[in-house]
Amino acid sequence: MQLPYAATARPDTGVTNGKLGTWLFLASEVMLFGALFATYIILRVGATHWPHGAELLNVPLATINTAVLITSSVTMVMAWASCAQRSLGRFRLYMGLTILLGAVFLVIKYFEYAAKIHHHLYPRTNTFLAIYFTLTGLHAFHVFGGMVLNAYFWGPGVRLWRENPEWFTHRVEHAGLFWHFVDLVWIFLFPTLYLL
């Protein structure tokens, strides 16, 4: 059974089902991270001593990671644009790069975590580290989820391309929306945790 407006936009609303669903999902994600940022504010306002992020965290590594994620957002757009121009080869190249950059981000994040543990800085050490590990951990989990999604479109998902390239392009766009959102969360996390 083929549902209406899965592959083409509904004329009066101007969107496909998938695009609306993706935006709604992102709205709920905003509430999820919003609640965690609110937690950060409440903990910090109520604290007698709150460490400066740079005292405990590695700012240069996080700066590199910021650059990595922003670059991956650019390659994500290129992947989608390649789809829109109906070039599967270039789509695979750029999507592959996006996944690779996601992996680079996670590897750098792993070294950051390992250094903390090495210095006996655990989530239970203080509330700053608690919220640091929770926020960045949840974000890393999202990065990983985005990579799985992108890998699906890079690999087995391509069969939809052969049947309906327009629909495939829409779905890549939705995956891109999620990827940009994950990127955006980091853009907020980085200054909040590392610089403020």
Add this chain to the structure above:
Amino acid sequence: MAEVRDREVAAARAPALHVPHEEALGFWRKYVFSTDHKVIGIQYAVTGLLFLLFGFSLMMLMRWQLAYPEQPLPWIGRLLGDSRAPGGVMLPEFYNQLGAMHGTIMVFLGVVPLAVGGFGNFVLPLQIGAPDMAFPKVNMASYWCYFLGGVTMFVSFFAPGGAAQAGWTSYPPLAAITPFWGQVLWLVGMVFLITSSLLGSINFITTTIQLRAEGMTFFRLPFFVWAQFVTAFLLLLAFPPLEAAAVLQLMDRIAGTSFFMPSGLVVSGQPLEISGGGSPLLWQHLFWFLAHPEVYVLILPAMGIVAEVIANNTRKPLWGYRTMVYSVVFLGFMSFIVWAHHMFLTGMGTTIAGFFQTTTMIISVPSVIILTALFLSLWGGSIRFTTPMLFALAFLPMFGIGGLTGLPLGLSATDIHLHDTYYVIGHFHYVVAPGTIFALFAGIYHWFPKATGRKMSEFLGKLHFWPSLVFMNMVFFPMLIQGLAGVSRRLYDGGAMYTHAQEVLYWNKIMSFGAWGLAVAQLPFVVNFFRSIRGGEPVSRNPWEATTLEWAAPSPPPHGNFERPPVVYRGPYEYSVPGSAAGYLPQHVAAEH
């Protein structure tokens, strides 16, 4: 008549027939891992009903302890085992498990899955003329997340130390010092349930916006669809903060963080070895940021069902349909800024309390408008007192009592006296039990013919309704009396040890017998439900002579719902149309000739 006319009209309009082909699916794909919104709706409804029964059973055990404190439970007591009830006498820890899990199960595993997952899934796509939900696979995932959450909650009873004991609200630091596994499984179960609701709400909103049939404008949507639509927004935006809170509490439990643990916390004379610096109030804010909108998640679908049943059985258009729609949307917005009226006693400050009591008084206005519109809809109607109508009619005064008893709780001054008493229990049970659950029963009797092609027995239905109405009031009204007398709602012995409770103590036995009587009163429903699936009176498409689109599909509708996409020509409640031969005009009928 109308049906024949409809077919002619539609045939003339759409010569190219779109026949949904019935795919040959195996048993597992068709009934268990189904992507059909109707099967998923029925799965949700049946699972929800089973959990309602389970949650109700927990409460019946509690009622024994409250009526006969520290006396051995007859028969069942021995089955519970020594870790729960040595010698048949319930331990306080077990009583706390029952209390916490009764609340959790009734709200998150019973009423919401039945009202939203069950009725929303089954009825909403039919009422807007859609072939299915916008994301059928996501819909299936939503049910199975709910199922896993339910299993997790159920299994927690058998974990070392038993199930969660810190109330359905799981306030830390209490929730942080109860037995480990019960609380951790509760949190994991909540994460599953929240994920399920998120997936469901995305589907409901997208379906309503995208898959409306031709001609189905927003102001031609049945009120039920509006109610579900607003509910879905509440689930979408209010649940994630609780998901965050559940993650934080899991971190407190597993990683030893102190998100909700203040500095200098001493438990049983021992200072806890934690970093401290957290805030117990933070949990309450995050919890109630969900749980107050959750109240409207419980009540809005119920109002939607009642509106459908009342319009159909008074044979009249709803009074003030547009006003009701504006009210329900306003209610949805307001429900996000009233949460802290659950926290007047926490010492968060009078300025904040002042703000939240003002918003609370404002939110009562749209609720009253909707209820008034439903009452006025009865005026001058030729009412059919069918079983669904009886339940819908009983909803009105029962929800009315629930709503009015809430006003003193919404004002911070009076709330101080009432908050920790049985008055609160009486208040919200009037809203949810004889309120929402009666509406859900109305919905079951109303849409059962659509789901099965057969009607439920009217006689057994009435045998179910009247005793239920009496027993519901027998259980919940005395709570208001005890609460006004100052009896705390968290007592293991029902107040027996307190002097000031002695005068109202006899109500405990009356309430308990009411609860057990209520269980007996559900037997006709159970018999009726199972017998009618095969033995009920067979019906055609539209046994209630209703106007909305679900009645234009066959009973039960095939996969894909309609033989051809329906076209909508009018609003949802055109009953008693002057000059109309049938007396009503279904939404999909072009014009009376």
